[in-house]
Amino acid sequence: MNIRTALLGFALVMIGGAAWCVDANGQLEDPALQARFESITKDLRCLVCQNESVADSNASLADDLRRQVREMLVAGKTDPQIFDYMTARYGEFVRYNPPLEAKTYLIWGAPFLLLLAGVGIVYRIMRVRSRMPIDDGMPDES
Amino acid sequence: MWKFLLPAVMFAAIIVLFVVGLNPQRDIHALPSPLIGKSAPQFTLTDVLDPSRQVSNAPLHGQVYVFNVWATWCAGCRQEHEALLAIAKQNLVPIVGLDWNDDRDKAERWLTQLGNPYNQVAFDNEGRVAIDWGVYGAPETFLVDAHGQVIFKHIAPLTMQIWQQEFVPRIAIARRGGA
Numbered sequence: 001m002n003i004r005t006a007l008l009g010f011a012l013v014m015i016g017g018a019a020w021c022v023d024a025n026g027q028l029e030d031p032a033l034q035a036r037f038e039s040i041t042k043d044l045r046c047l048v049c050q051n052e053s054v055a056d057s058n059a060s061l062a063d064d065l066r067r068q069v070r071e072m073l074v075a076g077k078t079d080p081q082i083f084d085y086m087t088a089r090y091g092e093f094v095r096y097n098p099p100l101e102a103k104t105y106l107i108w109g110a111p112f113l114l115l116l117a118g119v120g121i122v123y124r125i126m127r128v129r130s131r132m133p134i135d136d137g138m139p140d141e142s
Numbered sequence: 143m144w145k146f147l148l149p150a151v152m153f154a155a156i157i158v159l160f161v162v163g164l165n166p167q168r169d170i171h172a173l174p175s176p177l178i179g180k181s182a183p184q185f186t187l188t189d190v191l192d193p194s195r196q197v198s199n200a201p202l203h204g205q206v207y208v209f210n211v212w213a214t215w216c217a218g219c220r221q222e223h224e225a226l227l228a229i230a231k232q233n234l235v236p237i238v239g240l241d242w243n244d245d246r247d248k249a250e251r252w253l254t255q256l257g258n259p260y261n262q263v264a265f266d267n268e269g270r271v272a273i274d275w276g277v278y279g280a281p282e283t284f285l286v287d288a289h290g291q292v293i294f295k296h297i298a299p300l301t302m303q304i305w306q307q308e309f310v311p312r313i314a315i316a317r318r319g320g321a
Binding site for chain 1: 172173175176177243268269270272273274275276277278279
Protein backbone atom coordinates (compact mmCIF):
# COMPACT_ATOMS: atom_id res chain seq x y z
CA MET A 1 0.00 0.00 0.00
CA ASN A 2 1.54 3.26 -1.01
CA ILE A 3 1.29 6.55 0.80
CA ARG A 4 -1.45 7.87 -1.50
CA THR A 5 -3.87 5.04 -0.83
CA ALA A 6 -3.12 5.36 2.87
CA LEU A 7 -3.88 9.08 2.74
CA LEU A 8 -7.04 8.46 0.75
CA GLY A 9 -8.15 5.89 3.29
CA PHE A 10 -7.42 8.30 6.11
CA ALA A 11 -9.37 11.07 4.35
CA LEU A 12 -12.36 8.76 3.83
CA VAL A 13 -12.35 7.79 7.49
CA MET A 14 -12.31 11.47 8.48
CA ILE A 15 -15.13 12.35 6.08
CA GLY A 16 -17.06 9.33 7.29
CA GLY A 17 -16.75 10.67 10.82
CA ALA A 18 -18.16 14.00 9.74
CA ALA A 19 -21.10 12.28 8.10
CA TRP A 20 -22.29 11.13 11.53
CA CYS A 21 -23.10 14.72 12.32
CA VAL A 22 -25.47 15.12 9.38
CA ASP A 23 -29.15 14.81 10.16
CA ALA A 24 -30.50 11.37 9.33
CA ASN A 25 -33.26 12.88 7.22
CA GLY A 26 -30.76 13.97 4.62
CA GLN A 27 -29.75 17.30 3.22
CA LEU A 28 -31.90 19.79 1.43
CA GLU A 29 -31.28 19.72 -2.30
CA ASP A 30 -30.67 23.44 -2.60
CA PRO A 31 -27.29 24.22 -0.93
CA ALA A 32 -28.49 27.75 -0.10
CA LEU A 33 -31.48 26.33 1.76
CA GLN A 34 -29.24 23.80 3.49
CA ALA A 35 -26.96 26.62 4.67
CA ARG A 36 -29.94 28.54 6.04
CA PHE A 37 -31.24 25.34 7.65
CA GLU A 38 -27.92 24.88 9.45
CA SER A 39 -27.71 28.46 10.65
CA ILE A 40 -31.33 28.53 11.86
CA THR A 41 -31.14 25.23 13.75
CA LYS A 42 -27.87 26.34 15.40
CA ASP A 43 -29.66 29.41 16.72
CA LEU A 44 -32.58 27.41 18.16
CA ARG A 45 -32.31 25.94 21.63
CA CYS A 46 -33.42 22.37 22.12
CA LEU A 47 -35.83 22.76 25.02
CA VAL A 48 -35.44 19.21 26.26
CA CYS A 49 -31.72 19.44 26.99
CA GLN A 50 -31.55 23.15 27.41
CA ASN A 51 -27.85 23.57 26.66
CA GLU A 52 -27.90 22.05 23.22
CA SER A 53 -29.01 23.58 19.96
CA VAL A 54 -31.68 22.03 17.77
CA ALA A 55 -28.91 21.35 15.25
CA ASP A 56 -26.88 19.28 17.73
CA SER A 57 -29.50 17.54 19.83
CA ASN A 58 -30.58 13.93 19.44
CA ALA A 59 -33.80 14.48 21.38
CA SER A 60 -36.92 13.53 19.46
CA LEU A 61 -38.30 17.04 19.91
CA ALA A 62 -35.19 18.43 18.20
CA ASP A 63 -35.80 15.96 15.39
CA ASP A 64 -39.38 17.21 15.04
CA LEU A 65 -38.25 20.84 15.11
CA ARG A 66 -35.61 20.19 12.44
CA ARG A 67 -38.30 18.65 10.25
CA GLN A 68 -40.48 21.70 10.87
CA VAL A 69 -37.66 24.12 9.89
CA ARG A 70 -36.88 22.07 6.79
CA GLU A 71 -40.51 22.04 5.68
CA MET A 72 -40.88 25.77 6.25
CA LEU A 73 -37.73 26.49 4.24
CA VAL A 74 -38.96 24.36 1.34
CA ALA A 75 -42.31 26.16 1.57
CA GLY A 76 -40.44 29.42 0.97
CA LYS A 77 -40.69 30.91 4.46
CA THR A 78 -38.14 33.57 5.41
CA ASP A 79 -35.78 33.26 8.40
CA PRO A 80 -37.72 35.85 10.47
CA GLN A 81 -40.97 33.97 9.74
CA ILE A 82 -39.41 30.73 11.00
CA PHE A 83 -38.05 32.39 14.15
CA ASP A 84 -41.43 34.04 14.77
CA TYR A 85 -43.11 30.66 14.42
CA MET A 86 -40.78 29.16 17.03
CA THR A 87 -40.92 32.04 19.52
CA ALA A 88 -44.75 32.15 19.27
CA ARG A 89 -44.75 28.57 20.55
CA TYR A 90 -41.71 28.30 22.80
CA GLY A 91 -40.99 31.91 23.81
CA GLU A 92 -37.81 33.98 23.37
CA PHE A 93 -35.88 31.33 25.31
CA VAL A 94 -35.85 29.14 22.21
CA ARG A 95 -33.43 31.58 20.55
CA TYR A 96 -29.74 31.57 21.38
CA ASN A 97 -29.47 34.97 19.76
CA PRO A 98 -32.51 36.95 20.91
CA PRO A 99 -33.32 40.15 18.99
CA LEU A 100 -32.47 43.49 20.61
CA GLU A 101 -35.74 44.87 21.95
CA ALA A 102 -37.15 46.42 25.13
CA LYS A 103 -37.48 43.03 26.85
CA THR A 104 -33.90 41.99 26.09
CA TYR A 105 -32.04 45.26 26.72
CA LEU A 106 -30.85 43.95 30.08
CA ILE A 107 -29.46 40.71 28.62
CA TRP A 108 -27.54 42.53 25.92
CA GLY A 109 -26.57 45.43 28.18
CA ALA A 110 -25.46 43.40 31.23
CA PRO A 111 -21.84 42.83 30.07
CA PHE A 112 -21.38 46.54 29.45
CA LEU A 113 -22.98 47.44 32.79
CA LEU A 114 -20.64 45.04 34.58
CA LEU A 115 -17.64 46.46 32.68
CA LEU A 116 -18.70 49.97 33.68
CA ALA A 117 -19.09 48.90 37.31
CA GLY A 118 -15.62 47.33 37.20
CA VAL A 119 -14.08 50.50 35.77
CA GLY A 120 -15.79 52.51 38.52
CA ILE A 121 -14.41 50.24 41.26
CA VAL A 122 -10.88 50.31 39.81
CA TYR A 123 -11.07 54.09 39.49
CA ARG A 124 -12.10 54.47 43.15
CA ILE A 125 -9.40 52.13 44.40
CA MET A 126 -6.75 53.98 42.37
CA ARG A 127 -7.90 57.34 43.67
CA VAL A 128 -7.76 56.17 47.27
CA ARG A 129 -4.33 54.60 46.77
CA SER A 130 -2.91 57.67 45.05
CA ARG A 131 -3.75 59.70 48.15
CA MET A 132 -1.88 57.27 50.41
CA PRO A 133 1.75 58.06 51.30
CA ILE A 134 4.21 56.14 49.16
CA ASP A 135 5.63 53.20 51.03
CA ASP A 136 8.99 52.36 49.47
CA GLY A 137 9.69 49.51 51.84
CA MET A 138 12.51 51.45 53.59
CA PRO A 139 12.41 51.75 57.35
CA ASP A 140 11.20 55.04 58.67
CA GLU A 141 14.06 57.44 59.17
CA SER A 142 12.49 59.86 61.56
CA MET B 143 -21.81 55.85 55.43
CA TRP B 144 -21.29 54.29 51.98
CA LYS B 145 -18.73 51.89 53.39
CA PHE B 146 -21.29 50.23 55.64
CA LEU B 147 -24.41 50.64 53.59
CA LEU B 148 -23.07 49.21 50.31
CA PRO B 149 -21.98 45.80 51.71
CA ALA B 150 -25.22 45.56 53.67
CA VAL B 151 -27.31 46.24 50.56
CA MET B 152 -25.25 43.79 48.48
CA PHE B 153 -25.57 41.14 51.19
CA ALA B 154 -29.33 41.60 51.29
CA ALA B 155 -29.49 41.35 47.48
CA ILE B 156 -27.50 38.10 47.52
CA ILE B 157 -29.78 36.65 50.21
CA VAL B 158 -32.86 37.51 48.12
CA LEU B 159 -31.20 35.95 45.05
CA PHE B 160 -30.44 32.74 46.97
CA VAL B 161 -33.90 32.46 48.49
CA VAL B 162 -35.51 32.83 45.07
CA GLY B 163 -32.91 30.93 43.07
CA LEU B 164 -32.35 27.97 45.38
CA ASN B 165 -36.00 27.43 46.28
CA PRO B 166 -36.47 23.65 45.93
CA GLN B 167 -40.08 24.24 44.84
CA ARG B 168 -38.92 26.04 41.76
CA ASP B 169 -38.28 24.01 38.60
CA ILE B 170 -35.38 25.71 36.85
CA HIS B 171 -36.25 24.05 33.55
CA ALA B 172 -39.88 25.18 33.56
CA LEU B 173 -40.46 27.94 31.05
CA PRO B 174 -43.32 30.41 30.92
CA SER B 175 -45.60 29.49 28.05
CA PRO B 176 -46.14 32.23 25.47
CA LEU B 177 -49.48 30.54 24.83
CA ILE B 178 -51.11 31.79 28.04
CA GLY B 179 -53.87 34.24 27.16
CA LYS B 180 -53.84 33.14 23.51
CA SER B 181 -56.19 30.90 21.58
CA ALA B 182 -55.60 27.21 22.03
CA PRO B 183 -54.21 25.72 18.79
CA GLN B 184 -56.80 23.68 16.90
CA PHE B 185 -56.07 20.08 16.10
CA THR B 186 -57.67 17.09 14.45
CA LEU B 187 -55.95 13.74 14.86
CA THR B 188 -56.96 10.11 15.05
CA ASP B 189 -58.14 8.51 18.27
CA VAL B 190 -55.33 6.53 19.89
CA LEU B 191 -57.72 3.66 20.64
CA ASP B 192 -59.44 3.70 17.26
CA PRO B 193 -57.53 4.93 14.18
CA SER B 194 -60.76 5.24 12.21
CA ARG B 195 -62.14 7.84 14.61
CA GLN B 196 -61.05 11.47 14.77
CA VAL B 197 -60.36 13.55 17.84
CA SER B 198 -60.52 17.33 17.66
CA ASN B 199 -60.70 20.11 20.22
CA ALA B 200 -63.06 22.16 18.02
CA PRO B 201 -66.28 20.67 19.53
CA LEU B 202 -65.00 21.61 23.00
CA HIS B 203 -65.25 25.31 22.22
CA GLY B 204 -67.61 26.85 24.75
CA GLN B 205 -66.51 24.73 27.68
CA VAL B 206 -63.56 24.65 30.04
CA TYR B 207 -61.33 21.63 29.46
CA VAL B 208 -57.98 20.15 30.44
CA PHE B 209 -55.44 19.18 27.78
CA ASN B 210 -52.86 16.70 29.02
CA VAL B 211 -49.77 15.70 27.02
CA TRP B 212 -48.38 12.28 27.86
CA ALA B 213 -46.59 9.26 26.43
CA THR B 214 -45.79 5.73 27.52
CA TRP B 215 -42.03 6.50 27.44
CA CYS B 216 -42.54 9.29 29.96
CA ALA B 217 -41.85 8.35 33.57
CA GLY B 218 -43.50 11.49 34.92
CA CYS B 219 -46.71 10.50 33.13
CA ARG B 220 -46.78 7.16 34.94
CA GLN B 221 -46.23 9.11 38.15
CA GLU B 222 -49.19 11.46 37.60
CA HIS B 223 -51.56 8.79 36.32
CA GLU B 224 -53.17 8.10 39.71
CA ALA B 225 -53.84 11.82 40.14
CA LEU B 226 -55.37 12.01 36.65
CA LEU B 227 -57.69 9.11 37.45
CA ALA B 228 -58.80 10.83 40.66
CA ILE B 229 -59.30 14.09 38.77
CA ALA B 230 -61.40 12.29 36.17
CA LYS B 231 -63.53 10.86 38.97
CA GLN B 232 -64.32 14.40 40.18
CA ASN B 233 -65.94 14.89 36.77
CA LEU B 234 -65.33 18.63 36.92
CA VAL B 235 -64.08 19.17 33.36
CA PRO B 236 -63.44 17.01 30.31
CA ILE B 237 -59.84 15.79 30.03
CA VAL B 238 -58.44 15.53 26.53
CA GLY B 239 -55.20 13.59 26.17
CA LEU B 240 -52.47 13.97 23.59
CA ASP B 241 -50.37 10.86 23.20
CA TRP B 242 -47.09 12.34 22.00
CA ASN B 243 -44.55 10.57 19.73
CA ASP B 244 -45.70 7.21 20.98
CA ASP B 245 -46.56 3.72 19.94
CA ARG B 246 -50.28 2.96 19.49
CA ASP B 247 -50.12 -0.56 20.94
CA LYS B 248 -48.17 0.54 24.00
CA ALA B 249 -50.58 3.43 24.55
CA GLU B 250 -53.56 1.12 24.30
CA ARG B 251 -52.01 -1.29 26.80
CA TRP B 252 -51.22 1.64 29.13
CA LEU B 253 -54.83 2.83 29.09
CA THR B 254 -56.39 -0.61 29.56
CA GLN B 255 -53.99 -1.68 32.31
CA LEU B 256 -53.72 1.55 34.28
CA GLY B 257 -57.18 2.93 33.62
CA ASN B 258 -58.28 5.65 31.22
CA PRO B 259 -58.82 9.10 32.77
CA TYR B 260 -59.39 10.74 29.39
CA ASN B 261 -62.62 11.60 27.64
CA GLN B 262 -60.65 11.35 24.40
CA VAL B 263 -57.02 10.77 23.49
CA ALA B 264 -55.54 12.12 20.27
CA PHE B 265 -52.59 10.28 18.75
CA ASP B 266 -49.78 12.66 17.73
CA ASN B 267 -47.07 10.36 16.43
CA GLU B 268 -45.40 13.08 14.35
CA GLY B 269 -45.31 15.60 17.18
CA ARG B 270 -46.90 18.34 15.05
CA VAL B 271 -49.70 19.21 17.43
CA ALA B 272 -47.20 19.14 20.30
CA ILE B 273 -45.08 21.76 18.49
CA ASP B 274 -48.18 23.94 17.98
CA TRP B 275 -48.80 23.83 21.71
CA GLY B 276 -45.16 24.58 22.52
CA VAL B 277 -44.75 21.24 24.27
CA TYR B 278 -41.14 20.41 25.13
CA GLY B 279 -41.43 17.73 27.78
CA ALA B 280 -44.20 15.45 28.93
CA PRO B 281 -46.18 15.57 31.08
CA GLU B 282 -47.60 19.00 30.40
CA THR B 283 -51.12 20.00 31.34
CA PHE B 284 -53.03 22.96 29.91
CA LEU B 285 -56.26 24.55 31.05
CA VAL B 286 -58.43 26.05 28.30
CA ASP B 287 -61.40 28.30 29.04
CA ALA B 288 -64.80 28.53 27.35
CA HIS B 289 -63.51 31.16 24.90
CA GLY B 290 -60.91 28.68 23.70
CA GLN B 291 -58.08 30.57 25.43
CA VAL B 292 -55.24 28.85 27.22
CA ILE B 293 -55.36 30.16 30.79
CA PHE B 294 -52.84 27.97 32.58
CA LYS B 295 -50.06 25.50 31.94
CA HIS B 296 -48.47 23.08 34.37
CA ILE B 297 -45.17 21.41 33.46
CA ALA B 298 -44.18 18.31 35.47
CA PRO B 299 -46.37 15.55 36.91
CA LEU B 300 -49.77 16.55 38.31
CA THR B 301 -50.58 15.91 41.94
CA MET B 302 -53.90 16.34 43.74
CA GLN B 303 -52.37 19.23 45.64
CA ILE B 304 -51.43 21.05 42.43
CA TRP B 305 -54.83 20.24 40.97
CA GLN B 306 -56.70 21.69 43.96
CA GLN B 307 -54.42 24.72 44.27
CA GLU B 308 -53.81 25.70 40.67
CA PHE B 309 -56.56 24.22 38.53
CA VAL B 310 -59.77 24.09 40.57
CA PRO B 311 -59.85 27.82 41.48
CA ARG B 312 -59.07 28.78 37.88
CA ILE B 313 -61.84 26.55 36.59
CA ALA B 314 -64.27 28.23 39.00
CA ILE B 315 -63.17 31.70 37.88
CA ALA B 316 -63.34 30.73 34.21
CA ARG B 317 -66.89 29.44 34.69
CA ARG B 318 -67.99 32.57 36.52
CA GLY B 319 -66.36 34.93 34.01
CA GLY B 320 -67.08 33.25 30.73
CA ALA B 321 -69.68 31.23 28.89
